[in-house]
Amino acid sequence: MAQHRLTARQYLILALVALCAPLGDTCLSRGMTRLPAIPIAHPASLVAAVFTPWIAAGIALLIAFFASYLTALSWADLTFVLPATAFGNVIVALLSRFWLQETVSMERWAGIALITLGVGFVAQGPSRTETASPGAEEAHSQ
């Protein structure tokens, strides 16, 4: 279990984890803010919301996120994968600045710097705690 270095494919999966979640959340937000207020007494209206286009698109992106997230969790710790999820917010902020030409405030640049620093911290360490069963490694070598 000494191998903690990630392969290019594993970095690709982490990139999908990072990108799909914030894009999916943005779609959900767009969809939900366009709907009238849903009272707590009518939870069934939340189910109807699932079939509106923005919510459906958000759900599709979140399914893609979930598949890559599960794959990442199968070879890395939860506390390693989660900062990668947060890095997606940085990607979205940078896209909105350089692609959509939105202005990014000093507070947001500070946020981008902190997240990047945090993700850099975690990425330098091992991706998995060394308590996993040795059986998996043996099975692989057989």
Add this chain to the structure above:
Amino acid sequence: MMLPDPLAQPGAWPAAAMIAAVVLASTTGEVLTAAAMKSIGDLDRIRAQSGFGAAVRAVLTSPLFFAGVFFLALAFFALLFALNHLNLSLVAPASASLTLVTNAIAGRLFLRENVDRRRWAAALLVCVGVYLLAH
């Protein structure tokens, strides 16, 4: 004094309760899902050895996975409900950054992950960063 506004946001306590519901449900769901994936083993390896179907089967036959999905679904509907009543600029950073910290604690307690100083520091940096970015 402010006039009552029919479109006003809910008060501080209901807002905190909505965010706490999202954070609690998603932390429980994520820890259960992570525990399931840890017990299943490397999906890439299963796929390489026994095919894509075997990898899907390995996930879909894990009771822990379904327990995790149940709580993640609960978190999802709690999020939809919160987004319907509160601004995204409050819900997203608050729930995302709080979940990072609760997950670091739960990861250490329940998953026995080695949350060393580096990971604690990262959880806090990312937590403040997400808040600044999305606020």
